[in-house]
Amino acid sequence: MTEAEQPLIQIQELTKVFYTDEIETHALSGVHLSINKGEYVAMSGPSGCGKSTLLSIIGLLDTPTAGRYFLNGKTVENLDFAERSRIRNQEIGFIFQSFNLIGDLTVYENVELPLTYRQKMPAANRKARVMEALERVGMAHRVRHYPSQLSGGQQQRVAVARALGGKPSILLADEPTGNLDSRNGEAVMEFLQNLHREGATICMVTHDPRFAKHAQREVHLFDGKVVAEEELKKLLQETSA
Amino acid sequence: MSGLLQDVRYALRQFRMSPGFTAVSVLTLALGIGATTAMFTLVDRILFRSLPYPQDDQLVSVGVVAPIIDGEFLFAANYLGWRDQQTSFVGFTSSTGVSDCDLTDDHPVRATCAAVASTFLPTLGIQPLLGRNLTREEDRPDAPKVALLTYGLWQDRFGGDRDVVGRAISLDGQPTRIVGVLPRDFEFPRLARTSILVPEALDESIVQRHEMGTVVRVFGRMKPGASIEQTKAELQPLFRDFVESAPPPFRKVLRLQVRSIKDLQVHDSRRAAWLLLASALAVLLIACANAANLVLARSAGRRNELAIRSTLGAPRVRLFQQRLTESVLLALMGGACGTGLAYVIVQAFVALAPVGIPRLSEAAVDGRVLLFAVLLSLASGIVFGTLPALEKPTVQMLVVKTMVGTRGARLRQMLLAAQVWMAVVLLASAMLFVRSLLRLETEPLGMNPANIVAAQITLGQQKYSGAAERLRFFEELERKLKELPGFASVALSDSLPPTPPARTMPYVAVQGEGQPSLGPEQGIGGVVGWRAVTPEYFSVLGIPLLSGRTFEERDRAPGAYSIILNQALAQQMFPDEKALGKMVRFHADRAELAAPFTVIGVTGNTQNQGLGGQVGREYYMVRRHTEDDVIFHFPGSQRVSIVVRSALGPQTVALELRNAVKTLDSTLPVEVSTLSESVAKLAERPRFSAALLSLFAVVGVLLTALGIYGVVSLLVSQRTQEIGIRVALGATTAEVTRMMVWQASMWVGFGAAAGILGSLVAARWIGSLLFGIRANDPATLAEAAALLLVVALFGAWVPARRAAKVDPMVALRYE
Ligand SMILES: Nc1ncnc2c1ncn2[C@@H]1O[C@H](COP(=O)(O)OP(=O)(O)O)[C@@H](O)[C@H]1O
């Protein structure tokens, strides 16, 4: 396989079980998924079907109970905490539903934050990256502001800039519009689409079918499994009946 | 009422839900309250206790200060004159001092007799518990002997028998009638241990004969409302007469002294006591800052909750009440534990304390102090605990879920810095004290106290009233001891270093051959100490001989006049030449000192001004085999010290010594200890201060570490979300730990720097309490600051490491 053909993310037979108070929750049960470079994938499904769990495993925030996961062709199961941190920092950009900006830091510092965890990056270089990212989201004029001084839409744009600043291989977004009104939500979606056109790989969780349409490909999750769209419809009808 | 109950229940639930916070808060308050209360209780005995005399502020010690005698005094002739002429006092009395005396009934014991004027008890305002005071008639040289018993002796020796008054006892072999028993709280003003009061019986005819008489200590009761300055001014004419009657060289150095009895008692421990008190206060402040900091940190974490409650319509008063309840409960729990701790500390230190701290053994935890400490901690808890409830809740607070952060951190960090600041000053002071103590204990003494057993004997007044009896005893003792197997090296002296020589001579009266005598403008040139020793004294104590020889048997023969100088005296007396072989003349109206003495040797200096003193000039006379020997012409010749260097163990030597003395006089008490022990005893006070101060420094440092630990712990739990985000964005364990520690350490560093400055200020105050180390010793200050930094950073590091274990998944949750 040449590099262009190799999927960026390849997941096989992935399961995740949570144990709480002797209750086993099978959040994921046998998921297969691959995402190629430059793809824009939307993940949808009803609440509690395992979307966030899958995304957190893809983002190396969590580890699967069983199954295989190759990132850039390399298996990630045996990495230690420090190596996982390094990969998160360099390969993955996160956009969270609740923005997760740090209130004590200015817009500039928030965007700079992941870059400060890179040992070898010169300060000048860092500054250039931060400003570039902030310009892309149209927030360069707000560098000295604190998150509390921004609107929700603006905060999410800063969060996107933070994800972009590290020039990651893939952007992971978990319901990025969940805390936004529809106008601001549209704006963020549009922005992600622009990024995709410029070559970014994106994996976005949403349960809003309108936004899912923005993506190249839609993956449906139901009860911890990937299902085809027709099957999903059938399943949904069964459950509502 | 139900509101209060509900608040208490809610508060208790809060404590259960954050057991770490609760434990640290209570521990902090307990340490602060306990340590402070204990310290105050101990120091209060020294500084603030009222003396057991009515209107004790009117009581003063009066006298002239001269270099030959320690403390203010008058000669008997002056006292009698002043007594009749003074108009400043409503009571004026004297004592010739406290000395050993023997109860020589069927079961003889050594007691201490204070010889006082008949006006003594009335002046102090003391009524005997039983019987009556001494009368004027009894206070005469030829009067029948009478005595008052102290409460302790009455209980121990006479079983508290109320019929003891009027009974005859034998005191120093003389029939003496008991006329009264002193109240339980009787205390001799100079704090000497006393068991019997006897009349001083001054011979008033000395005034007509123009004799000075003996040295007396004089006490007066000033007129109500009179000040010490006023009284002192009124005494000036009498003092001028005193000066004019003194030998010319003395006139320049005399000084009138009038001071309160409290001053007299605490003058040397006052500074140390204040220092200890200040350290206790610092510990309490650190504890309060700690508690405040914890409460503040927690409040910051509960802003959300407050805001929600407030939006739900809870009146601000209720929110305030709830906080108040929590703070009060915490302070009460801390106070309860602190009280227990205070008792333990007081017990421990009473057990450790040296003698001479008045009535320390009766020290009990002071309720008022405890109350003060609890109130202070309560106040700090209330102020800092309720501040956040007073803040107007804003919508901002409700939307913090979109961002995470720490607000109000500035005040907390300033409190942290203030704590570190105080802790550094405390620690630096304690380290200085400990170092000073170490120097004091390892100070070169100019002799070798190892393997030496020392014994003290004081001959009773009755059996050994004259030079002949004393000489016979000393001669037999010396012979007997030398015959004992294993006692090859034994010597007698009238006193032992490092305590000062028992006798002194004005320098002006000791003139070296070929040296000019002091001019009148030079005064008396200070005093020179001297000791009367047997020839083996130097070899037993290991005092090095610098030139010449030490005493030999021939120096004790009639007609031999030999003297040995210590190096300090030799250098001053003969600055440009060898002292050896020179003559020394005494300008004293004494036949036994009329002949010139030949310097046969110069020895090294021994420490002779107590531990940590400046080595003083000193000379040695040999003890002769004659009752006309010079020692019998000076007071105190009934006292002798024996030193034995022996390979036998100290217990064996002590036993042999006692037995030897017993064969000479079975009723004579002997005090035996190793010389090292008695030297160590001299460092008791500084050791006590150093121990107390160290305790407080350790508590202060622990509290500071605990405070930082608590605050950082809370920060970690409050910043879980933020830390999780950072970890999600790629921060490693080390980076997260470093961040948490760094944020605490900036202010710790700031506090430590301020602490060094604070120590420099404090240095001016404690300098005089230190020996062999400067109060601004840079190494000590730097070490104290560094030690505190390390401890503080450790306190921050422990919880910070927990931060690094935060699950980055929290970044994905958004409740
Ligand atoms: N940390 C956890 N512990 C226990 N159960 C969890 C945990 N995280 C998620 N789950 C459970 O796993 C299932 C999938 O959750 P999630 O991936 O968050 O769903 P979605 O994002 O699709 O709404 C749910 O049933 C949820 O309750």
Ligand SMILES: [Mg+2]
């Ligand atoms: Mg989800």
